[in-house]
Amino acid sequence: MALLFSPPIFIPKISLSLLSKNRFSLLSATRANSSDTGITSPATATNVDVNEPPASTPVVKKEEVEEMKTTENFTKFEDARWVNGTWDLKQFGKDGKTDWDDVIVSEAKRRKWLEVNPETTSNDEPVVFDTSIIPWWAWMKRYHLPEAELLNGRAAMIGFFMAYFVDSLTGVGLVDQMGNFFCKTLLFVAVAGVLFIRKNEDVDKLKKLFDETTLYDKQWQAAWKDGEEDSSSSLGSKK
Amino acid sequence: MATFALKSFTGLRQSSPDQINFVSHVPSSLSRSQRRTSLKVTASRASPKLANRSLRVAVIGGGPAGGAAAETLAQGGIETILIERKMDNCKPCGGAIPLCMVGEFNLPLDIIDRRVTKMKMISPSNIAVDIGRTLKEHEYIGMVRREVLDQYLRERAEKSGATVINGLFLKMDLPEEWDSPYVLHYTEYDGKTGATGQKKTMEVDAVIGADGANSRVAKSIGAGDYDYAIAFQERIRIPDDKMTYYEDLAEMYVGDDVSPDFYGWVFPKCDHVAVGTGTVTHKGDIKKFQLATRNRAKDKILGGKIIRVEAHPIPEHPRPRRLSKRVALVGDAAGYVTKCSGEGIYFAAKSGRMCAEAIVEGSQNGKKMIDESDLRKYLEKWDKTYLPTYRVLDVLQKVFYRSNPAREAFVEMCGDEYVQKMTFDSYLYKRVAPGSPLEDLKLAVNTIGSVFRANALRREIEKLNV
Numbered sequence: 001m002a003l004l005f006s007p008p009i010f011i012p013k014i015s016l017s018l019l020s021k022n023r024f025s026l027l028s029a030t031r032a033n034s035s036d037t038g039i040t041s042p043a044t045a046t047n048v049d050v051n052e053p054p055a056s057t058p059v060v061k062k063e064e065v066e067e068m069k070t071t072e073n074f075t076k077f078e079d080a081r082w083v084n085g086t087w088d089l090k091q092f093g094k095d096g097k098t099d100w101d102d103v104i105v106s107e108a109k110r111r112k113w114l115e116v117n118p119e120t121t122s123n124d125e126p127v128v129f130d131t132s133i134i135p136w137w138a139w140m141k142r143y144h145l146p147e148a149e150l151l152n153g154r155a156a157m158i159g160f161f162m163a164y165f166v167d168s169l170t171g172v173g174l175v176d177q178m179g180n181f182f183c184k185t186l187l188f189v190a191v192a193g194v195l196f197i198r199k200n201e202d203v204d205k206l207k208k209l210f211d212e213t214t215l216y217d218k219q220w221q222a223a224w225k226d227g228e229e230d231s232s233s234s235l236g237s238k239k
Numbered sequence: 240m241a242t243f244a245l246k247s248f249t250g251l252r253q254s255s256p257d258q259i260n261f262v263s264h265v266p267s268s269l270s271r272s273q274r275r276t277s278l279k280v281t282a283s284r285a286s287p288k289l290a291n292r293s294l295r296v297a298v299i300g301g302g303p304a305g306g307a308a309a310e311t312l313a314q315g316g317i318e319t320i321l322i323e324r325k326m327d328n329c330k331p332c333g334g335a336i337p338l339c340m341v342g343e344f345n346l347p348l349d350i351i352d353r354r355v356t357k358m359k360m361i362s363p364s365n366i367a368v369d370i371g372r373t374l375k376e377h378e379y380i381g382m383v384r385r386e387v388l389d390q391y392l393r394e395r396a397e398k399s400g401a402t403v404i405n406g407l408f409l410k411m412d413l414p415e416e417w418d419s420p421y422v423l424h425y426t427e428y429d430g431k432t433g434a435t436g437q438k439k440t441m442e443v444d445a446v447i448g449a450d451g452a453n454s455r456v457a458k459s460i461g462a463g464d465y466d467y468a469i470a471f472q473e474r475i476r477i478p479d480d481k482m483t484y485y486e487d488l489a490e491m492y493v494g495d496d497v498s499p500d501f502y503g504w505v506f507p508k509c510d511h512v513a514v515g516t517g518t519v520t521h522k523g524d525i526k527k528f529q530l531a532t533r534n535r536a537k538d539k540i541l542g543g544k545i546i547r548v549e550a551h552p553i554p555e556h557p558r559p560r561r562l563s564k565r566v567a568l569v570g571d572a573a574g575y576v577t578k579c580s581g582e583g584i585y586f587a588a589k590s591g592r593m594c595a596e597a598i599v600e601g602s603q604n605g606k607k608m609i610d611e612s613d614l615r616k617y618l619e620k621w622d623k624t625y626l627p628t629y630r631v632l633d634v635l636q637k638v639f640y641r642s643n644p645a646r647e648a649f650v651e652m653c654g655d656e657y658v659q660k661m662t663f664d665s666y667l668y669k670r671v672a673p674g675s676p677l678e679d680l681k682l683a684v685n686t687i688g689s690v691f692r693a694n695a696l697r698r699e700i701e702k703l704n705v
Contacts, residue, residue, distance in 0.1 A: 108699035111364045115643065115700070118496040119365060120537035123484065127365045131651065131692045143695040216578075216633045220626060222463075222559035223618055 077113045081106065086129040100138035107131065155194045162190065287418070293318050293605030296598060297423055297443040298401075298591075299408045300450030302330070302385075303584050304570025306392025307344065308447050308591030313399035315599030320441065321396055322425055324407040330385035331472050331549030333506055333513065333581070335489075338378055338667040340585045344592075350387055352509040354379035355489045361535065362650035363494035363643045370653055373660040378667055380489070382508060383584075392588070405429075406436065408450065411459040413564075418608060421446055421565070445565040445609060447594055449587070452552040454572035463559035465574045467552040468501060470581070471525045472515030473533075474508065477543035484539060485512055492516075493646040496531040500640055501581070503532030505539070511546060517581065519555055553581055567614045569594050577629055579636040585669070586625070593617050627671045644693035651689045657682055 081091040087106060092099045107129070121127070163174050166183065177183040197203055294317045298309045301323025312319040335355070340346065356379050357371040397403050405428045412422035420442035428436040448456025452467060477485075485507040497503035503516035514536060516528045533540065554574035561573045569575070570587030577586070594617045599605070601613025639649035652658050657678045664672045 104696065105699060105703075108696050108703060111643075111647075111696060112700045112703055114364045115495070118363075118494065118531055118534060120535055120539075121361050121365050121367060121492075122538040124538075126367050129366060130654070131647075131696070132688070134692075136688070139692060139695055143691075143698065212637060216556060216630065219465075219556040219559075220622065220629070223557065223561045223622075225559075 075117075076119055077110055077117075079106065079110070082110065085125055085127040089133075100134050101142060103134055104138065104142060151194055151198070155191060158190050158194065159187070162186065288607055289605075294445065294598070294602045294608065295320070295420075295443045296445045296447065297322060297421075297441065298447045298449055299423075299456050300448070300454075300570075300572065301326070301393050301403065302389050302449060302451060302570065302587060303392060304572070304587035304591035305447070305449035306389060306396050306591070307588040308449055308569060308595040309396035309401040309403075310392065310399050311592050311595035312447075312598060313396055313401040315595070315604050317599060317602065317605040319396070319401035320443065321393065321401050321403045322406050322408055322423075323393065323403065324405070324428075326390070326393075326405055327386055328389070330389070331470065331551045332385045332584070333470075333472075333504065333515075334383050334385060334508060334584075335506065335582070336381045336383055336388075336584050337582075337669065338381070339669055340588065341381060344392075344588060346388075346391070350383055350391055351381040352384060353382040353487065353507050355382055355487055355507065356380075357488040359488060359490045360650050360653050361490060361492045362647045363496070364647065365535075366647070366650055368650050368654040370659050370662075373656055374663060378663070379487075380667070382489075382506060384509060385584075388584075406439070408455055409438075411446065411456065411566075413459070417564075417610070420444055445598060445614075446567075447591070447598075448566060448568040448572045449570050449591055450572055452554055452571045454568065456566060457558060457568055457572050460560070460563040460566050462561065462563070462568060465558050466519060466555040468517045468519040468555055468581070469522045469525055469550060470515060470517035470553050471529050471550045472513050472548075473529065473545050474511050474513050474547040474549075475540055475543040476511040476546050477540050481539055481541070481543070482507075482510075482512070490536065492532055492535050493640070493650065494531075494535075495643050496528070497535060498528050498532075500636075502640075503528065503535065505532075505536050512540065512543075514540065517553065525550070553583065561618060562611065562614045564611050565609060565614065567594050567617060575625075577632045579632040579640070580666070582666075590617075590621060593621055625669070628665065628669060631665075631671055642697070644697040645690065647693040647696070648686070648689035651693075652682075652686055655682070655685060 081088050087103055089098050089103070092102050092106075094102075163177060166177055166186075167173055172180065172183075196206060296312055296317050296319055298305045298312070298319060298321045301309075301321055305321055305323065309319050309321040334352075336346075336351075341348070341351070356374055357369065358380075359367050359369055361367045393403055404425075406425045407428075409424045409426060411424070414421055421444070423441045423443060423446070425439055425441070426436040427439050446456060448454050448460075450456055454462075457463075485505065487507075489507060490505040492503040492505075494503075498516045498518045499521050500519050501517040504514070506513045506515075514529075514533055516525070516532045518525060518528060521528075554571055554576050555578065557574035558568065558572075561568050569590040571583055573590065575586040575590050576583040594614070597613055597617035597620070598609055601607075601609040601616065639645050639652075653662070657674075661672060661674055664670065
């Protein structure tokens with residue numbers, strides 16, 4: 001239980017050690033990564049024998065019996081701390097406590113590796129890692145807090161300058177602004193804007209999202225519209 | 240008062256019916272006609288009794304939808320003709336039917352090749368989650384061979400009194416008058432293999448289009464198009480020791496490598512497995528996705544031989560117009576395939592049955608002519624019963640299939656027992672069960688947690704890329 005309450009005092013230490021650890025783990029990872037795509041090294045870990053050169057199977061219309069073609073031999077993901085399909089938390093110890101940041105980074109590396117080199121699942125070595133074993137505060141500290149700081153900073157800057165402009169234009173002070181309905185609406189819009197529009201692309205993304213949510217319903221309700229309009233083209237989703 | 244008004248109206252028409260039936264559903268039809276353009280006055284026509292014959296309905300297509308529709312029509316006393324172009328058609332299909340279908344359609348248990356009671360969901364990073372712990376003893380997902388199921392339903396329809404014709408529907412002449420028949424043009428194959436068949440025509444009062452994703456009936460009535468996915472499947476015969484693993488287990492693989500908007504699967508069939516994948520947006524890369532699916536299952540299907548390769552379009556949403564006058568679409572022709580799971584057999588059969596029931600009721604067991612309002616009842620009933628299911632699955636697909644982190648979260652969520660129970664309840668019995676609010680809240684929190692974690696890891700991955 002004490003592990004869960006690692007005090008934030010350690011933050012600076014962790015970030016420093018993280019940098020050095022990063023270099024180490026990167027090194028070890030690159031060794032595994034070195035046999036990249038294209039080099040079919042007969043790794044001992046994989047037990048696949050490829051019969052024929054991997055080619056795209058021609059479309060067979062009639063019943064033909066052929067050997068199943070498989071992809072090239074990629075090396076599997078290997079890491080000293082990845083044991084039996086999960087991360088061995090004991091190896092992530094740091095000052096007697098688990099270094100959750102390192103676990104997160106290692107899992108990210110594993111997923112990145114798999115995205116580039118998809119692997120076969122195997123009944124002998126099933127992957128049973130569950131990200132929920134990483135405590136919630138580790139996630140908060142690493143992802144939520146920095147972003148929250150950023151957004152709060154933006155909101156504060158916008159709020160300060162908007163209050164100043166409104167005051168200079170209308171003479172209404174900050175306290176009186178808060179009592180005004182229009183100003184409260186502006187405040188709401190500003191907060192929502194800061195929350196939802198974090199990058200330039202977000203505006204388009206939100207519009208598309210809204211269309212997406214209503215599209216399926218529209219497609220179903222089309223049968224109830226008796227108009228002669230050419231509804232088929234307008235209801236196809238954008239490719 | 241209303242009968243008086245009806246009498247005066249019918250006097251204006253040339254052909255007056257033998258008997259003015261005060262049709263009880265006139266009020267609802269009136270409101271329908273009010274909603275439509277004012278020129279159409281369909282409601283005031285009292286549907287005439289058919290003199291010395293019963294209603295003739297043609298069912299085009301002899302799959303689950305057509306078979307179920309033809310059986311219900313024939314049992315309702317309607318003269319039914321079922322037209323199917325290939326009696327032994329071995330459809331490329333997952334072949335999974337929910338438990339409720341066995342009960343509702345009285346399917347004999349020997350039609351089911353396998354009972355799947357376990358499923359494995361495998362995430363993009365190969366995290367595997369076992370599903371099925373919550374299933375009770377008698378619950379399972381039935382795997383059938385389509386040729387066996389379709390043939391059984393057709394035979395049952397024939398026993399109930401339907402005429403089954405081996406023929407290919409070509410086109411349909413729409414009626415000029417409101418009560419003229421539909422003229423169907425089709426090619427009849429009379430059993431001589433290789434023969435091109437005879438061109439024939441047939442007059443019917445109503446048509447049920449159950450001819451699948453590339454429906455010609457839909458084209459004839461201008462039903463419009465839908466987006467469709469391509470499902471690509473290879474049937475692979477694997478060695479017996481590997482087959483025991485798939486004895487009652489099906490697998491679902493998710494990931495960008497397997498499909499950008501769907502999933503790859505390994506489903507056990509009678510003596511082989513079907514390995515396949517599908518996509519809507521990247522149809523050109525389907526072979527690449529199939530290769531990736533095979534790669535992900537490589538260890539478990541090694542040494543297998545491909546015995547058949549097949550592909551088929553799967554509709555993604557209903558057509559804009561699912562009926563027109565006295566023609567209705569059911570099954571894949573209407574586009575009743577769910578999102579997320581791509582399930583279609585049960586909905587095809589159920590919609591065929593529902594449409595046939597509406598026809599039987601509207602025609603009073605074949606004694607009266609029907610009109611569009613009777614068929615609209617089937618649409619109403621269908622939408623009311625199943626739209627929530629479709630909506631929920633659409634939301635699931637939109638949220639959880641959009642990216643690798645979302646899929647990771649999805650697989651993580653599926654490990655939760657409550658999720659499994661709800662999923663299987665709604666799949667096996669086709670109910671969107673309410674569940675308990677506390678558990679729902681926990682589920683919501685867990686979902687947000689999983690999605691947050693998966694997205695956080697994705698951001699970490701992006702940082703590594705830089």
